[in-house]
Amino acid sequence: MIEQLLKGYCRFVRYSVKLVGRAVPVLLPILAGLVAFEVFARYVLGTPTIWVYDTSLFLFGYISALGGAYAQQKKSHINVDIVYLMVPKYVRCIFNVLTIILAVGFLVLLAKMSFEKFSESLQFGYRTKSEWSPEVYHFWLMMTVSAVIFIAEYSAELIENIYYLFTRRALFSKEELAADAAKKPVLAILRSLHLTGLSVFLTDFFQKSQSRGEANDYLNFDEVLDKHHQEVELEDAEKLAKDEKEIESEDAEILTKDQEKKGSEYAN
């Protein structure tokens, strides 16, 4: 039960972070195009723009701040791993917990200060100190959001590490991780919410409240959840089998077509 909840939470966080991280690069070509357009406007059109400077800086902020959590998920952030790689996995988890607490400490401050800045700039209408001077409140909101999703990513990692420390086994097996990595984030977020067992929990709860008087048998809950999972997996397996069948039949068709073609060529 608890394990399922933890897994569901970790998956939900992981996919949300992945979704944001995958969406951010879309801004890159726009950023490059804008800055290049500025040069074009200055030399070819003869009128430098006033809005490119601020817009490109905002885009830069969005790209670099929002991508931080996904980079953490990908383990791309730089760390010094001379000692880290020499110690056993158990000790490594302790290290992780300590460093995560340190990092989250700063991120919480960052989120708090950014949110204060956000409400301030909304209230007083702060603007950038440039010619165009657009409002800045959305930038601070974005900083708050990036700090929060960074914290969320760390919280999921914290759970995985602490789980390992208590049980001496990983929360997610390697196969599960590989399977998760292949899923599309948007659908997976919904599914992970579903799999936290919330929906099952609720239906179960209502059923129980209807048939009051029966023993509050919470062991029952695990069974329900297990059954539900089996159903989901079964569905998946059926789908997969169906897909494979379709592909096979398509392949067969193509093959026969090819053979027919060859046959007709020979005939000619």
Place this chain on the structure above:
Amino acid sequence: MQIELLTTILLVCILVAFALGAQVGLALAGIAMGVGYLVWGDALFNVIPSTVEGTFFNFILLAIPLYIYMGQILTRSGIGDAMFNASQLVIGRVRGSLAISVVGVCSMIGAMVGIIGAGIMTSSSIALKPMLERGYDKRLALGVIMAGGSLGILIPPSIPMIMFAAATQNSVGRMFLAAMIPALITIVLIISYVVITCKLNPAKAPLDVENDIQVPKGYELFKTIRDGFSSFLLIVAVLGSIIMGIATPTESGAIGVVGAIILAILFKRFKPSIMMKAGLQTSILVSVAMWIILGASVFSNFHLLMGVQSMVAGFATGLDVPPIVVIIMFQVIMLLLGFIIDEFIIVLMCAPIFTPVAVALGYDPIWFGVLMILNIVIAVQTPPYGFALFYLKGIAPKGITMMDIYKSVTPFILVQFLVLIICMLFPDLVLWLPNKVMS
């Protein structure tokens, strides 16, 4: 609290956090805020928003995503291979020609990628296989890849140089120009080392003729020349637009991106999947860089607020030694730092503290910056713990021990060390070009 005591506490905390494998940027910021809260209370937290503004509303740093994006598009669309093949056409008959091309091309690629680790990875993916296939000595092959890949940060456009310029309020263009001559000297010295060692020991680098490898002909030949030449042209255009004053370094990065996309389309190498991957990789690298810059800036802003600058300055002048000794001392500190941390952090931590002292001693900040970059190039590949060594180990074929790698990089480190000393003794080598062009 005394600034000396505070600095000691901060350093101890940093060492512990780094040993635990913390994410460096956030750890630096976390330590600064934690220790700062104990000293100053929560008024200190106002450093955070102002640092965020200074980091993200910074048109100089905006060059980072653009250069990385350009490098990603170029290397992923196979332009690196094109340059490599084209350079083989030119010097294919010289013994050790492959190794020479690797130094040239990999330093270009390293420059485009802008980060040492990525530079070494990209270079090796292009150049390691051809060298080993043709029977080159493994140590020579690994050594030149390391030298070429790490030289990347010395050749403009270079991300650490942009960081230095942003951290010390210097001109990026001047910085780029100043690094040109030292970079050229290093490349020439490394190439002459390769030529001499191959002459002395021909078995290290068999000639193509001995291997029956044919020079491409007809359309293939034309394609190789066209690809190599136009990629070279793009680099010249990017650097040229900065030097001629047509565009700021940031804008020339954007020109480079557009140029790289146009080249990829022209050469029929443009695929949406390449753009997707380049974009994703770029955004990850950029957020890694920017979160480190943010964290390190929070740290150094706090540290500067506490008055570390006057401490270092007081210490340096109080020593009563010739100024050059102070400079050498800084170099040794940075060299030691390079054993454990990567180029970004060294620049971000040392530049704001050391540069004002160097200026106060009467030195040019640009000269000091170039020395710093040269120093970092050496530091990250110095045995036993230079972190670039581990990248090299990661890409090396099986059977290569750490000892082999130490031996393979040693001659190149000595060459680069020589250049550092030359530049230290003759500041004019560094300053002549920027003064001439941008005075």
